[in-house]
Amino acid sequence: MKLSIERGALLKAVSQAQSVVERRNTIPILANVLIEAEGEHVQFRATDLDIEVVDKTVAQVERAGATTVSAVTLHEIVRKLPDGALVTLSDDAAKGRLTVDAGRSNFSLATLPKEDFPVMASSEYDSNFSAPAPVLRRLFDKSKFAISTEETRYYLNGVYMHIADSDGGQVLRCVATDGHRLARIDADLPDGASDMPGIIVPRKTVGELRKLLEDDDVQIAVSVSETKVR
Known part of the structure; x- marks a missing residue:
């Protein structure tokens, strides 16, 4: 090479x-x-x-x-x-x-x-949609502070991203808690995301994804399954 x-x-x-x-x-x-x-x-x-x-x-x-x-x-x-x-x-x-x-x-x-070099197993994704970078940036920025850092409470070591009902409609919601603080933030549901399964995005993954969301003019393509997010 x-x-x-x-x-x-x-x-x-x-x-x-x-x-x-x-x-x-x-x-x-x-x-x-x-x-x-x-x-x-x-x-x-x-x-x-x-x-x-x-x-x-x-x-x-x-x-x-x-x-x-x-x-x-x-x-x-x-x-x-x-x-x-x-x-x-x-x-x-x-x-x-x-x-x-x-x-x-x-x-x-x-x-x-x-x-x-290890190869990550390929996966079929249940939902594919696009969202503006500022929308995803806001969801993570407003929720990540409440992520637990206690490794024994692994189910709290991330942001729960899911579809939720709100005022008669559906929204894309991110929730995080460390048992003392609770963060919840909503965004308009992107087209194509209505069948997205709820997932916990780990703390480290949130940090890495956040680095990719600085450009306001970019549309971020998101694919989600029950075990993976891309």
């Missing part, structure tokens, strides 16, 4: 990936980001087995391929590169190394085989 990508685009993708991976884990591959280059795009994938983040962006792909490398280490390197730098990623599968080149800077990182 060999590709070139602008530092800003690479930093955005790797930042999202490294925020998902666990710093302390007993499975080495979970500390890595899977990099897949093909055609005119490169895709970055990271998971902690509960959350999976995928970022696909444009790149100059000279040689297609895939590898995995430490997400945190790659993020630290890219973060310190100068703005506007063109970064080249090139892996040597035989040596198990990924080379990062940017101007006079050169780094060599250890890799793990892409085959070791």
Whole structure:
């Protein structure tokens, strides 16, 4: 695999990936980001087995391929590169190394085989709908403060998102509580969401989703099943 990508685009993708991976884990591959280059795009994938983040962006792909490398280490390197730098990623599968080149800077990182990277099970979704980013941002911002941090009360470690009746109609409602505080916030029901099953969105997932909701002009596509949200 060999590709070139602008530092800003690479930093955005790797930042999202490294925020998902666990710093302390007993499975080495979970500390890595899977990099897949093909055609005119490169895709970055990271998971902690509960959350999976995928970022696909444009790149100059000279040689297609895939590898995995430490997400945190790659993020630290890219973060310190100068703005506007063109970064080249090139892996040597035989040596198990990924080379990062940017101007006079050169780094060599250890890799793990892409085959070791876990694949999240595919799922059929019961409901698919779109909602403006500001709507979802408001739902999470007004409810997340009440999420419990007690791991033994796992059923309170998230935001309960569901369809509820209100004033003769239906709304999209988010509820959170830690046993002392209760947050409840409603939004107009998006088209196509009427058959959405109620789900608990975990605290960490809420935090990661919130990072994707900064752009006011974006419509967010949401897919929900009884066990997954995308």
